[in-house]
Amino acid sequence: xxxxxxxLAADLDTLGDSPxxxxxxxxxxxxxxxxxxxxxxxxxDAVPVTRNNALAHAAVVRSVLDQTTPLPFRFGSLVTExxxxxxISNRKPALxxxxxxxxxxxxxxxxxxxxxxxxxxxxxxxIPVAEPQGAxxxxxxxxxxxxxxxxxxxxxAAEIAxxxxxxxxxxxxxxxxxxxxxxxxxxxxxxxxERAQLRHYREKIGEARENRPELHFLTxxxxxxxxxxxxxxxxxxxxxxx
Amino acid sequence: MADxxxxxxxxxxxxxxxxxxxxxxxxxxxxxxxAGEITIAVAAIDLIFVGLNVxxxxxxxxxxxxxxxEME
Numbered sequence: 001x002x003x004x005x006x007x008l009a010a011d012l013d014t015l016g017d018s019p020x021x022x023x024x025x026x027x028x029x030x031x032x033x034x035x036x037x038x039x040x041x042x043x044x045d046a047v048p049v050t051r052n053n054a055l056a057h058a059a060v061v062r063s064v065l066d067q068t069t070p071l072p073f074r075f076g077s078l079v080t081e082x083x084x085x086x087x088i089s090n091r092k093p094a095l096x097x098x099x100x101x102x103x104x105x106x107x108x109x110x111x112x113x114x115x116x117x118x119x120x121x122x123x124x125x126x127i128p129v130a131e132p133q134g135a136x137x138x139x140x141x142x143x144x145x146x147x148x149x150x151x152x153x154x155x156x157a158a159e160i161a162x163x164x165x166x167x168x169x170x171x172x173x174x175x176x177x178x179x180x181x182x183x184x185x186x187x188x189x190x191x192x193x194e195r196a197q198l199r200h201y202r203e204k205i206g207e208a209r210e211n212r213p214e215l216h217f218l219t220x221x222x223x224x225x226x227x228x229x230x231x232x233x234x235x236x237x238x239x240x241x242x
Numbered sequence: 243m244a245d246x247x248x249x250x251x252x253x254x255x256x257x258x259x260x261x262x263x264x265x266x267x268x269x270x271x272x273x274x275x276x277a278g279e280i281t282i283a284v285a286a287i288d289l290i291f292v293g294l295n296v297x298x299x300x301x302x303x304x305x306x307x308x309x310x311x312e313m314e
Binding site (some may be wrong): 008051071075077083109176190227230231 | 251261262264265266267268270271272273275276281
């Protein structure tokens, strides 16, 4: 018999009306070493990535967010109870450290989309390079323009990331930022925000949106701290898993 | 703290598809990993693709997990 694990939490002794879990299975609280794990029984060997299953996972994790700040497990975590107990016992210091880090916080997501120039060729032509002579030189000049364009976009993306980070730095406990200057979704940021600061955080993001009308913002939250729950590196270190 | 019941997508993007994508981005790409115990099946996928990188990265994550399992 396997268990599907949704999230792990401290300071959680009882489970209220939890929504149904994967495949409609009832969710229960499993106490392991003073920590609580939300689990449901699973009669399957693999969890299909379907809309219903993804939403069920998210709903169960979210259901305890008003009681505590949990560490979510990634979608598809099927384990035996013995494996789960072993995992938690072996990782308890790291898990408690993570729980302390996220305590009292929620995750807010900011994605920034920019318009990669559809008239990119015209913009690239504006980049000054030596006037080419002949087909080979023209090819090299175009290549040079392309490289300079890439560098320019990378610099712009880095500027956006630094600007956003600075804008909310007083209101965030931690952040995870991914920058992809060559793609429309140039920046994906997760901010760990104390609940008491949430209103101020939203105001700051609202101001940021007004200050940079050339950028499109996709903001969402509050989420459980999915982006701040990974202890995979510590696990690899301890068990030599690569 | 009742306002924590739901993740809120800003009005500019407030539609079901994007809400689903944001959820997928969180549950598929992030969270505690009990190494070797992520068992998902992508064949039954019924997700909506709208071209955002969040979706691409989620699918790539799923494929990577399956690839690793096949190598085991």
